[in-house]
Amino acid sequence: xxxxxxxxxxxxxxxxxxxxxxxxxxxxxxxxxxxxxxxxxxxxxxxxxxxxxxxxxxxxxxxxxxxxxxxxxxxxxxxxxxxxxxxxxxx
Numbered sequence: 001x002x003x004x005x006x007x008x009x010x011x012x013x014x015x016x017x018x019x020x021x022x023x024x025x026x027x028x029x030x031x032x033x034x035x036x037x038x039x040x041x042x043x044x045x046x047x048x049x050x051x052x053x054x055x056x057x058x059x060x061x062x063x064x065x066x067x068x069x070x071x072x073x074x075x076x077x078x079x080x081x082x083x084x085x086x087x088x089x090x091x
Contacts, residue, residue, distance in 0.1 A: 007080065014079050019047045021088045026054065028074070029085040041089075042072075051075050 022044055030038045042056040051073045058068040078084040 011076055011080055014076050015047075015049075018044065018052050018076070018079075018086070022047050025089040027087045027089065028054065029087075031083045045071070 024044055025041060026044050027039060027041045030040065032038045040054075040056060042054040044052060045055045046053040053071050053073050055069060055071045058070075074084055079086060
């Protein structure tokens with residue numbers, strides 16, 4: 001039973017930490033199955049009670065190319081279960 005209380009405390013700490021970095025650049029390391037990982041860098045644009053949203057910009061090396069941007073949402077449980085790792089950049 002104490003593990004449930006520990007997880008709730010960890011989840012609260014994760015939420016507070018992510019909220020404190022709203023608007024900053026972050027790097028997410030996503031578990032992509034069978035020991036494969038994918039790193040993505042984006043901006044933490046919004047934080048809600050059950051999820052947070054990252055905006056990514058795809059930049060092309062070609063001059064004059066259109067820059068695409070898209071958003072993805074993640075849950076705090078992704079961080080708690082370590083399926084997703086988050087690193088904050090100092091700006």
